[in-house]
Amino acid sequence: MSARNIARFWEWGRKIICVGRNYADHAMELKNAIPSEPVLFLKPPSAYVREGSPILLPFYTSNLHHEVELGVVIGKAGTAIPQSSAMDHVAGYVLCLDMTARDVQDECKSKGLPWTLAKAFNTSCPISDFIPKEKIPDPGSINLWLKVNDIVKQNGNTSQMIFSIPYLINYISEIISLEEGDLILTGTPKGVSSVQEQDELQAGIDDILTMTFKVDRKS
Ligand SMILES: O=C([O-])CC(=O)C(=O)O
Numbered sequence: 413m414s415a416r417n418i419a420r421f422w423e424w425g426r427k428i429i430c431v432g433r434n435y436a437d438h439a440m441e442l443k444n445a446i447p448s449e450p451v452l453f454l455k456p457p458s459a460y461v462r463e464g465s466p467i468l469l470p471f472y473t474s475n476l477h478h479e480v481e482l483g484v485v486i487g488k489a490g491t492a493i494p495q496s497s498a499m500d501h502v503a504g505y506v507l508c509l510d511m512t513a514r515d516v517q518d519e520c521k522s523k524g525l526p527w528t529l530a531k532a533f534n535t536s537c538p539i540s541d542f543i544p545k546e547k548i549p550d551p552g553s554i555n556l557w558l559k560v561n562d563i564v565k566q567n568g569n570t571s572q573m574i575f576s577i578p579y580l581i582n583y584i585s586e587i588i589s590l591e592e593g594d595l596i597l598t599g600t601p602k603g604v605s606s607v608q609e610q611d612e613l614q615a616g617i618d619d620i621l622t623m624t625f626k627v628d629r630k631s
């Protein structure tokens with residue numbers, strides 16, 4: 413058997429830890445308070461979808477939203493990782509979409525229920541190719557954008573994050589040990605909106621990378 417390749421980390425079946433409300437402008441557009449601690453939730457590895465395969469609309473939503481996010485790929489395991497050495501645990505990055513059934517999430521919020529149905533369904537985590545760490549020397553200052561059918565919906569900069577990547581790695585790893593091949597989704601800037609069957613989503617990071625996904629209904 414050949415050695416495992418971090419550039420195909422999504423095949424390893426490791427955790428996807430998502431941070432919510434990490435950009436004040438997005439927290440405000442959904443009328444949420446600015447958090448004083450990171451808001452965390454999980455997606456299963458079955459949420460991954462790669463370019464060439466569609467994002468499938470769950471049958472139980474009529475308001476599926478896109479959220480473009482920077483994903484941080486963990487390359488070295490650790491528990492209670494100090495902020496000062498947090499970046500040593502990063503292997504690279506991916507561009508991610510945190511697909512969210514917003515109507516279902518709103519219902520979960522009002523009933524005090526977990527967000528699993530809203531956030532963790534099959535194809536709820538489209539990802540780009542792996543970006544080695546060296547290609548993004550300053551992940552705290554890059555532009556993320558997303559277009560639906562060629563119309564710009566999201567355009568934010570990671571400098572707007574409330575909690576930085578080292579802060580998040582320290583905070584998360586105090587609670588949930590990080591393993592090689594885990595992915596952290598770092599939250600979305602403002603501009604989230606509804607997508608429909610047959611829409612085309614294009615997203616990118618500066619001039620580093622773009623990715624394209626189509627929305628479809630399960631046949
Ligand atoms: O659903 C939400 O608004 C929370 C979230 O994932 C984000 O802020 O990226």
Ligand SMILES: [Mg+2]
Binds near residue numbers: 430431432479481600
């Ligand atoms: Mg999100």
